[in-house]
Amino acid sequence: MSFSAQAGPALSGSHAGFATPRLHRLKGLVLPIALLLLWDMLARRHVGQGFAFVTLAQLSDAFAGAIASGDLLANIVASLRRVAIGLVCGGVLGIALGTAMALSRTVDRVVGPLFHSIRQVPTLGWIPLLGLWFGYGEFPKLLIVTKAAMFPLVLSTYEGLRNVRQADVEVGRVLTLDPWVLFWRVRLRAAAPMILTGVQQALAFAWIACIGTEILFGSGIGIGAMIETGQVEGNMATVLLGVIFVGLIAFALTTAFNRFTARQLRWRDTEDRA
Amino acid sequence: MTRARFDPLLSLVGLLALLLAWWTATRLGVFPRQVLAPPESVWRAFVQGAGSGELGAHILASLGRLGTGYAAGALVGAAFGLAMALSREFEAYTSGLFHAVRQVPTIAFIPMLVLVFGVEETFKIVVVAKASFYPVALAVFTGIRGISAKYLDVAAVYTLSLAQRLRLLMLPAALPPVLTGLRLGLSRAWVALVAAELLVADEGIGQMMEMGRQMFRLDIVLMGVVVIGTIGFLLDHGFKLLERRLTKGMSA
CATH class of the missing domain: 1.20.5 (Single alpha-helices involved in coiled-coils or other helix-helix interfaces)
Structure with missing residues (x-):
């Protein structure tokens, strides 16, 4: 985080x-x-x-070696793939649950407390349990990343839909819009900026959770697994290389997403000015 | 969110349904006991751990680390944020490194810190301190930089000294964001500590869960999940109450 x-x-x-x-x-x-x-x-x-310390020459050797062998790239691709799958699954589930909770008081009251109880447990705290249930393969890792991406989206979708201007909804009702059209064209559109903020958070959380799971499970490939292997082998150069790339990728993901959102939300600026 | 919703019965339905489904599933033997321990055995594990003092010792070990690391991280973070906010020169020299390191999640630093500090107490305290440093430093920095120029001009007209400006203007004005930063730092510190203990520790709540996993004691693992959730909630909620009390009457 x-x-x-x-x-x-x-x-x-x-x-x-x-x-x-x-x-x-x-x-x-x-x-x-x-x-x-x-x-x-x-x-x-x-x-x-x-x-504990490695010379810069050792570090650049490790860097060159990891690139030449293709290991670094393979690890990065494996981690990014997990984040992508987790974001898609967690995104769909999160937006769906957030919508259901925002639109139905019953769902909100029945599922809400359950959701908020589960939310109290840090994502990585589920690892020992999921390890027992599903072993050390790909599935529990994807589950953790999905969970990490899902929760901020539930919250932001809920908040976004709850804070839609009531006047807008009433205009829609006066125009006797179909409830589906009302939801799709009025509510969801008004909630979009908030949901996009949620996606941004989900992206960050998914990346952190992915690295965290890979480190804690310490198996398979991925940039976190690479760091953990480096630690077990006492190889600081590998660990540092991993840490640097975790930071670089985090920065690249955030920057790219911010550019994307700024572009998507241009309509909002003009509307606010009017 | 502003809508008042107080309907404890309906709120309990979801939790009770889950508990009932869990209990029924174990009763009917849908899953073997090693895969899903029944609720009563989780409760027994809790009573047993609490009775023998073992659970208390784990919790105390974790909270002790949290306290030490958080105090160190928050203090250094506040000092750093203050220095960055007050001196453009200090900001010019440090902000590059500050924001570059900020890109890396705490969890990714854990293996590196293990190599530098070993697996003893120092390492865990450094992890906690790192996790709490950033939210506090950023909150102090943005809190003070966010003070309206009008107030600073008034302070300049009255030729207030730096100490006076800090006490009379900056502290009260930056208090709400700083408190939020302190709270965020505490919850991040807790998350980072649990992760560090899951990876390497000989005592602590995370280690208890990791041992439970290795011994296939699902009851202990589940109990641990409930305990870390409860502690996280209590820390956050307690801090929120404190925040509300300290900022009472402030319009910010």
Whole structure:
């Protein structure tokens, strides 16, 4: 849950003060480079438990090796595939349940408390149970990712549909719209921005849950499994490589999705101005 | 959400139906006991664990780590967020690294931290501290940066010192978002701790569940699920009550 909608760089740099933006940006590089050099120096002097630090040369070797062998790509593809499946399944289930809870008071009252009880348990806390039930294969992993994607979507769909302007719905009723058309063209459209926020959260949660499950199950392929294998083998270069790619992919997913949403919701800006 | 809905009977229907289905399924032997332990055996595991003091010891071990790590992470996070908010220079140097590291979920750092700190107590406390650091740092930063320029101008006109500005203006103005950040940090810290304990620990609620899994004690695993859910809920809910009390009368 460490990355979120308001991705960072936009916050900095925008208030460059007296310094030129370029100089400002260079300052941001000082600390990472200093840390890398310190890291490299510690590795050369064999500080720590021997395998805690690796030299930059070792890291780049590991990187080149993982790319050349295709392992890195295979692991990334495996993880992204899980996230995609989890998002589709969790998305459909989440939007369906959120809609049912928002539109029917009975469903809300019967399923709501159950939903909120289950929500209290951290997603990864289900792993020992699912491991017992379904073993260590692909299915329990997909189940966890689906669950992670589903829950934020239930909440945002519910909130979105509940907060539709009543006036809009009444206009629809006056026009004696078919309930289905009313739902599809009025309610769902009004709830779309909120649901898209939910999708954005679902994307982040699914990625985190996917990495988490792969690490905790420690089996199969995937970028999390790669990190966990690296840890068991005491191979810091592999672990670091995995961590860097987890961050890069998280950033890429969030950025791509934000671009997509901004494009999809352009109609809203003009409507608000009117 | 504003609609009042108080109908405890109907609210219980779903939970009771699930419990009944669970009980019936185990009664009829739809699943073997190792696959689905009956509700009463989960209850027995709870009573047994509570009676022997074992469950209490696990919970205390986890909460102790949570307290130490959270205190450290929240304090450092608040200081960091404050420094970033007050000094553009500090922000210029640190924000790049800050936001880059933020992209990586805490769980992905766990194996790396194991390599650096080993599997002892330090590692778990660092995980908790990392998980709570970010929400608090961000909340303090955005809370203080979000203060309207008008107020800052008034403070400048009165030539308030930095200490006075902090106490009279920034603290009260940033309190609501900071409290939300502190609450978010606490719940993330709990999630991260459970994950860390599932991976490596010799005591703690996550370790209890992992042992239960290895010994095929489904009752213990299920009991653990209920316990981590309850603790998470109590932490979050308790903090919400505190939040409401502290911000009472504030329009923000």
